[in-house]
Amino acid sequence: MTSPADHEELTRRAFLEKCAEAGAHTFLFGSLFVTTAMMRLPQEATSRTVGPRGGTAKEVIYGFVVDTTKCIGCGSCVRACKAENNVPDGYNRTWVEQYTFFPNGEVIVNSPNGGENGFEDDLPERNMPEEIGQLPVRGFFVPKLCNHCIDTPCIQVCPVGASYKTAEGVVLVDPQRCVGCGYCVQACPFGSRFLNPETNTADKCTWCYHRITKGLKPACVEYCPAKARIFGNVNDPYSEISQILATNRVQVLKSYLGTRPRTRYIGLDSEVI
Amino acid sequence: MHHYVTEGYVLPNQTHIYWTTMIVLYPYITGIVAGAFIISSLYHVFGKQELQPVSRFAMVMAFAFLLFATLPLLNHLGHPERAFNIMFTPNPTSAMAGFGFIYTAYLAILAVEIWLVYRSDIAYLAHHAKAPAMRALYWVLALGVTDVQEESRRLDHRVMLVLAAIGIPAACVLHGYVGFLFGAIKANPWWASPLMPVIFLLSAIVSGIAMVLVCYITVQKVKGRVIDTACVQSLIEYAWYSLIIDVTLEMLELVNHAYVGNEDWEILKQLLTTKLFVSMFLVQVLVGSVLPFFLLGAVVVFKDRIAAATRHNIGLVGGVLLLVQVLAMRWNVVMGGQMFSKSLRGFLDFKVDVFGRDGLLSAVALFALPFGALFVFSNVLPLWGSIATDPKDRLSERSLDSVQPRRSWH
Numbered sequence: 001m002t003s004p005a006d007h008e009e010l011t012r013r014a015f016l017e018k019c020a021e022a023g024a025h026t027f028l029f030g031s032l033f034v035t036t037a038m039m040r041l042p043q044e045a046t047s048r049t050v051g052p053r054g055g056t057a058k059e060v061i062y063g064f065v066v067d068t069t070k071c072i073g074c075g076s077c078v079r080a081c082k083a084e085n086n087v088p089d090g091y092n093r094t095w096v097e098q099y100t101f102f103p104n105g106e107v108i109v110n111s112p113n114g115g116e117n118g119f120e121d122d123l124p125e126r127n128m129p130e131e132i133g134q135l136p137v138r139g140f141f142v143p144k145l146c147n148h149c150i151d152t153p154c155i156q157v158c159p160v161g162a163s164y165k166t167a168e169g170v171v172l173v174d175p176q177r178c179v180g181c182g183y184c185v186q187a188c189p190f191g192s193r194f195l196n197p198e199t200n201t202a203d204k205c206t207w208c209y210h211r212i213t214k215g216l217k218p219a220c221v222e223y224c225p226a227k228a229r230i231f232g233n234v235n236d237p238y239s240e241i242s243q244i245l246a247t248n249r250v251q252v253l254k255s256y257l258g259t260r261p262r263t264r265y266i267g268l269d270s271e272v273i
Numbered sequence: 274m275h276h277y278v279t280e281g282y283v284l285p286n287q288t289h290i291y292w293t294t295m296i297v298l299y300p301y302i303t304g305i306v307a308g309a310f311i312i313s314s315l316y317h318v319f320g321k322q323e324l325q326p327v328s329r330f331a332m333v334m335a336f337a338f339l340l341f342a343t344l345p346l347l348n349h350l351g352h353p354e355r356a357f358n359i360m361f362t363p364n365p366t367s368a369m370a371g372f373g374f375i376y377t378a379y380l381a382i383l384a385v386e387i388w389l390v391y392r393s394d395i396a397y398l399a400h401h402a403k404a405p406a407m408r409a410l411y412w413v414l415a416l417g418v419t420d421v422q423e424e425s426r427r428l429d430h431r432v433m434l435v436l437a438a439i440g441i442p443a444a445c446v447l448h449g450y451v452g453f454l455f456g457a458i459k460a461n462p463w464w465a466s467p468l469m470p471v472i473f474l475l476s477a478i479v480s481g482i483a484m485v486l487v488c489y490i491t492v493q494k495v496k497g498r499v500i501d502t503a504c505v506q507s508l509i510e511y512a513w514y515s516l517i518i519d520v521t522l523e524m525l526e527l528v529n530h531a532y533v534g535n536e537d538w539e540i541l542k543q544l545l546t547t548k549l550f551v552s553m554f555l556v557q558v559l560v561g562s563v564l565p566f567f568l569l570g571a572v573v574v575f576k577d578r579i580a581a582a583t584r585h586n587i588g589l590v591g592g593v594l595l596l597v598q599v600l601a602m603r604w605n606v607v608m609g610g611q612m613f614s615k616s617l618r619g620f621l622d623f624k625v626d627v628f629g630r631d632g633l634l635s636a637v638a639l640f641a642l643p644f645g646a647l648f649v650f651s652n653v654l655p656l657w658g659s660i661a662t663d664p665k666d667r668l669s670e671r672s673l674d675s676v677q678p679r680r681s682w683h
Binding site: 097110111113153155156157159179183186187195200201 | 285291292346349367372460615
């Protein structure tokens with residue numbers, strides 16, 4: 001026969017054992033749940049039947065083509081973007097890079113002020129190192145912006161779900177939710193994101209979401225005098241962008257990282273990274 | 274917000290460094306937590322008796338550092354008032370989203386474990402503390418149960434054992450996770466590596482052991498108490514072995530970068546030979562790794578052939594060097610990864626501010642907080658031994674004031 005004290009001791013022990021058991025189960029199943037959730041969670045805000053370019057035939061899926069062979073480096077796109085989106089000084093939602101090649105294999109890349117004022121006063125040969133001492137053999141401009149990747153590293157790492165993707169494939173930030181940790185800025189391989197010093201939240205190119213949802217073009221596309229930027233619905237086979245994508249060889253930036261950018265380039269050079 | 278001096282072509286949005294001193298400090302603090310906890314578990318779970326003198330202190334130290342581990346992060350956030358979003362709306366694909374849960378769980382485990390370890394003492398003090406206010410405090414801390422029976426004490430011990438056993442993987446997760454935060458960033462060639470969590474964990478263990486070692490020797494010396502040489506010897510050995518594995522992996526990472534020679538190696542090579550040369554090769558490798566390797570190695574190899582007092586001094590100096598090594602490693606990882614542009618064509622200079630939110634002063638002040646907490650704890654609970662009534666317990670805990678002679682370390 002057990003004494004009351006023993007009995008109490010046993011039940012307490014049993015209780016604690018149950019607690020430990022429950023704790024272990026919670027830990028195991030919790031980690032299992034998180035693991036499976038991480039493996040299964042779709043990157044798209046809505047996962048529906050997948051069409052040829054990542055959406056159903058009826059859905060609007062936006063795409064962007066940069067034709068580097070047409071860019072003249074005027075900087076209109078950068079100015080238009082800054083004005084349209086109130087981008088703070090020292091930061092860029094879009095920018096233009098100038099690549100200049102010299103006979104000895106030297107490549108100079110620059111983007112003074114993001115190319116906002118064009119490149120007239122900043123030709124690299126004027127600042128050319130003495131040892132090069134030759135005139136450039138070729139050069140071109142490369143406009144850059146957010147790639148609105150299909151498999152975005154920035155959305156993947158956002159701890160609070162403030163970065164998200166719309167059904168049209170546009171990658172956006174909810175400034176009401178963003179905690180300003182800067183992890184997405186680190187995770188973006190293209191330098192497309194920055195922490196806005198006025199809002200202290202992550203900021204980036206939205207493809208002018210406020211415009212495109214009203215049927216307008218992004219500001220940079222609207223203002224490009226050389227038609228180097230093409231924007232549209234890639235699910236509409238008759239759209240300009242679909243025609244261009246159907247008749248050109250296109251590339252994406254840093255394809256080896258597997259982020260599957262929706263911004264595609266015509267005429268990229270291997271020096272462009 | 275700074276505008277940094279740049280060289281070469283830096284992408285327009287990368288002319289600022291966002292993660293600075295606070296993000297260097299954060300893994301440094303959690304690392305000390307993980308290492309100290311492992312030391313205390315070596316005694317509590319694995320029965321390494323020689324570590325008994327520091328087992329309680331190590332546990333409380335882990336707790337003190339853990340209490341402030343979130344402060345550097347909060348101080349760095351653009352919107353600290355939204356910090357709890359990380360638990361309210363966590364994004365399951367984000368490694369960072371795990372932080373809130375891992376941290377909370379670990380804090381809870383540690384708190385309960387410390388309570389169980391100290392329960393007898395708290396109960397004793399609830400009756401015997403001098404000031405009535407303190408007796409009331411201990412009564413609250415004891416949750417009203419001031420009569421601790423032998424039977425329940427054994428049960429406490431078993432529960433504590435289970436918790437410590439859970440605590441070890443939890444400590445590893447807490448810190449391995451920090452390494453994963455960096456290692457999983459494929460955009461940054463200086464960070465992206467599956468070795469990163471392992472390196473972070475091992476350097477965490479190194480820094481935790483080193484901090485226990487330095488604090489133990491310093492406190493004993495200042496208080497004029499005996500230093501347990503067997504304990505110091507054991508701590509030095511664990512620190513030395515951990516250091517060897519840690520530095521081997523760090524160098525493996527570097528050699529791998531150089532040998533594989535991907536397109537990013539060109540810029541990493543320049544980074545290492547210019548911006549990181551002093552902090553990496555002089556501080557982290559030479560002063561922080563090679564020097565303590567020989568210093569502590571001598572103690573490990575020659576053991577008793579070196580006088581106890583000399584070993585204590587080597588332990589103190591070596592411990593400080595290891596703390597420098599790990600701090601430099603955190604700096605080199607966090608800052609190194611941001612001193613070159615993702616254009617792989619340009620560099621940024623970084624200078625630490627003295628004042629300001631993420632300045633040197635605020636980092637030092639923040640790092641002093643856990644020590645302040647330790648001081649407060651030391652006035653409430655005995656960090657170095659037990660004052661419980663059980664003579665057997667007292668003997669096994671080797672209450673340093675009563676059992677051992679004073680100042681014999683001379």
